[in-house]
Amino acid sequence: MTTLIVIIGYFCLLLALGFFSNRLFRGTSKDYFVASHSIGPFLLLMSVFGTTMTAFALVGSTGKSFERGIGTYGLMASISGLVHAGIFFLIGIRLWAFGKKYGYITQIQFFRARFESDGLGYLLFPILVLLVVPYLLIGIIGAGKVIEPVTAGALPMLFDYPTKPDWLGGIPPWLTGLVVSIVVLSYVFMGGSRGAAYANTFQTIVFMIMGLVAFVFIVNALGGLDKSGKVPARITEKGSIVQDFSFDKKAGKLKANDPPKVIGKVMEPESSDLANRQPHLSRVPVTAEFKKKNPKTGELVSFERELGIPFWTFVTYLFIPLSVGMFPHLFQHWLTAKSAKAFRLTVIAHPLCIMIVWVPCVLIGAWASGILPPAIPPAAVLSKMLATLIDNQVLTGLLTAGVLAAIMSSLDSQFLCLGTIFTNDIVLHRSGPKKYSDKQTITIARLFIVVIVSLTYALAMLAKDANVFDLAIWCFSGFSALFPVVFAALYWKRATKQGVIASILAASAAWVYFFHLSGYGGEYFIGPGIVPAAVCFLVASVALVVVSLMTDPPSKETLKKFFPKLN
């Protein structure tokens, strides 16, 4: 019950922040959509970082490290630091400059003008919406999955049909999703992009602090950093995977397992030198077999898991963070910047913020391999570590608030962005800018946001059993396949309307093909471990270059407008 009270308190704080940001709202559509280009360096950093980090930053990173080890950081985090910062510098500042000068609020407005094509907007619109919607579902489904287990037992008379018997009395996913949707809707509805920026800043600070707090408590429970380093699972000379320690809850400390507890065995070691290694502390790919209990029959069944990271997966994963260059919600955040100088802090501090959040979580995941049963769902590793080692309801509530903060700091920007592009790229574009007053424009955007939140909630309830993290990677892959379009728009004069349309169609076809092969949303690699995003990106790039060179270049006026002579 204490955990639930802490979570409710967090929601109340957010609602209060929504009312506060509403008082700062200036009442114009420009303020609603891009905060009147008034956001300074710190708010920009926090809102951009909060938007790019989902629940994956806390929960997914720990789970992935539990499965594959510390290579998770290099695979997903450190490369994102480099690629994201590069994109903010090369793409973000340039788009901000064109947006400010020519009054663009959405990506589609920019692309329509740059490529002299109305139809391009109608082609991009459904693709962007279709890629953002699953991203929204991830947030709502993820929030539901996080809250139910940690609130189990809180209200058993009220919620007596739990997803799992152990979670009797926990807040059901439908209710969590509803509350999250209403809270996010309230502050986005009231404050627009300014409200989202303030809420993002608050929530980003919350989830960064909560990740560190969880880390400190877990290190103390394990007996300090030196002991923690010895905890991860180990491979014996005979190829068994063992846990050398277990956590004595009564004594509140680690105790040595004598003999070590066997939890699995190595299947096909690619390296013969694995004896006495802790596979979660390096990146050597090792296929292992573990056992888990069938919850219905109680029978032990085997399952395989690849530890470590295949070389080609590590190399080609760099294509996935390119997605931020095409996120429509990030475009909108960039446009809120007061000046180009506001980007400076983001370019420098974004990789450091990633490090602050991800390093502790990746370490916790690797340590968890030596304490928790291998069959535990990866998304439950962080909360299970806290429950096993700390068992403090207030801390669990605070950490859950941190996870919700990470989820909602992405949801708000995405809801706002969809409302913005519906309003500007469809309604105002069709009707002309003078048909509606400024106040009416804000009302239309707000109505769209309400409709989008409602539809997303309904879809999330239909798809409540989806694997949210695998779905996230597919969204990112789709956006990264569109990256050549934005890069060419800004840096290649010869890029043409036809080339860009060919690129979008080729990217979509390649993405749909691999999505089908993955079984519609599962983890999928090509050949020796190449991520589909790499192939989609290459296909899209080739189509863009070839078709552009085969067609007439853009007009001189357009080139002058987007490639001005700068002194």
Add this chain to the structure above:
Amino acid sequence: MNGSQSSSGKSLVWLLFVVMFFAHQDFWWWDDSSLVLGFLPIGLAYHALFSIGCALLGWLAISKAWPTELEVFADEMEETDSTKI
């Protein structure tokens, strides 16, 4: 900053950006699970330092290759109608 300084600064930033991509692969510590400071796996310590390197590269890019002219361009005229194509 004069033109040649700006140009050499940009080249340096681009060169370091490419070097960082290669440095990210760190196959030399791929199978090393030894611990730094008794708790931090060397592969993770390297990539944490890599993140700090990214921040330093960002700082260098801002110092040596900042698009001042783009800022001036964005501010020098009033906005025009965004719906024109």
